[in-house]
Amino acid sequence: MFEADVFRALGDPTRRAVYERLTGGERSVTELREGLTISQPAVSQHLAALKAAGLVAERRDGRKTYYRIEPEGLSPLIDWLGRYRAFWPTRIERLKRILGEMDQ
Amino acid sequence: MSGTRDGADDALVFEVELEAPPEKVWRAIATPEIREAWLGEPETGAAEIAAAEAPKRLDLVWPTRDGESLISFEISPAGGGSHLTITHRAPQEATVLAFKPRPAPAKPAAAAPRWRMAA
Numbered sequence: 001m002f003e004a005d006v007f008r009a010l011g012d013p014t015r016r017a018v019y020e021r022l023t024g025g026e027r028s029v030t031e032l033r034e035g036l037t038i039s040q041p042a043v044s045q046h047l048a049a050l051k052a053a054g055l056v057a058e059r060r061d062g063r064k065t066y067y068r069i070e071p072e073g074l075s076p077l078i079d080w081l082g083r084y085r086a087f088w089p090t091r092i093e094r095l096k097r098i099l100g101e102m103d104q
Numbered sequence: 105m106s107g108t109r110d111g112a113d114d115a116l117v118f119e120v121e122l123e124a125p126p127e128k129v130w131r132a133i134a135t136p137e138i139r140e141a142w143l144g145e146p147e148t149g150a151a152e153i154a155a156a157e158a159p160k161r162l163d164l165v166w167p168t169r170d171g172e173s174l175i176s177f178e179i180s181p182a183g184g185g186s187h188l189t190i191t192h193r194a195p196q197e198a199t200v201l202a203f204k205p206r207p208a209p210a211k212p213a214a215a216a217p218r219w220r221m222a223a
Binding site for chain 2: 007008010011076077080081084085088089091092094095096097098099100102
C-alpha cells in the first residue's frame with residue numbers, strides 16, 4: 001500500500017463520512033447508507049477506495065458483506081502528525097530568536 | 105506560549121504569542137530568506153506561496169514525502185506584540201481518488217517496512 005493513498009482516501013468528505021460511520025462498529029453497505037444522500041453503488045465505491053488504502057476491512061457473511069475499520073490503516077497519518085508535532089516547537093523557538101535579531 | 109491542538113483531526117494547530125508587531129512577524133514569514141533561516145526547507149521540493157494577505161495571512165504549500173501539506177500563518181495584533189496561529193494540514197488531495205480495481209495487495213505483516221511514495 002502506498003502511504004499517500006491514506007491521505008487521498010480521507011481527502012474526500014463523503015468517503016470520510018463513510019469512514020467515520022464505521023468508528024461505531026461493523027456495518028453493512030445498507031446500514032452505512034442510512035442518512036447519507038448517496039446511492040448504494042457510490043457507497044460501495046467509497047468502501048473500495050478505503051479498502052484499497054488499507055483503512056477498511058471486509059467480512060462476508062452469506063450474501064452480505066460487513067465493513068470495519070482497519071486500525072493499522074491510519075498509522076501513516078498518525079506518523080505524519082507525530083513528525084510535524086515534533087518539528088514545529090523548534091521552528092517556533094527559532095522564529096522567536098530571529099525576531100529578536102531583526103531590525104524593527 | 106505555544107499550544108497545540110489536533111485531536112483526531114488531520115491538522116496541527118499552534119498558537120504562539122510573539123513580542124514583535126504583526127508587520128515584523130509578517131516580514132519574518134513572508135521574506136523567503138528570513139523564513140528559510142528559521143523554518144528550513146521542506147523534506148522534498150520547495151515551498152510555494154498559495155495565498156498572501158499582508159500582514160495578516162500567508163498560506164504556504166509545503167511538500168512532504170507523503171504529499172503536499174498546507175501551512176497557514178495567521179497574524180493578529182495582541183498587546184504590543186502579535187498572536188500567531190500556525191495551522192499545518194496533512195496532505196490530502198482534493199480530487200476524488202479514482203476507483204481503479206487492482207490486485208488485492210497481500211496484507212503486510214506489522215513488522216514489514218512500509219512503502220513510501222517517491223515524490
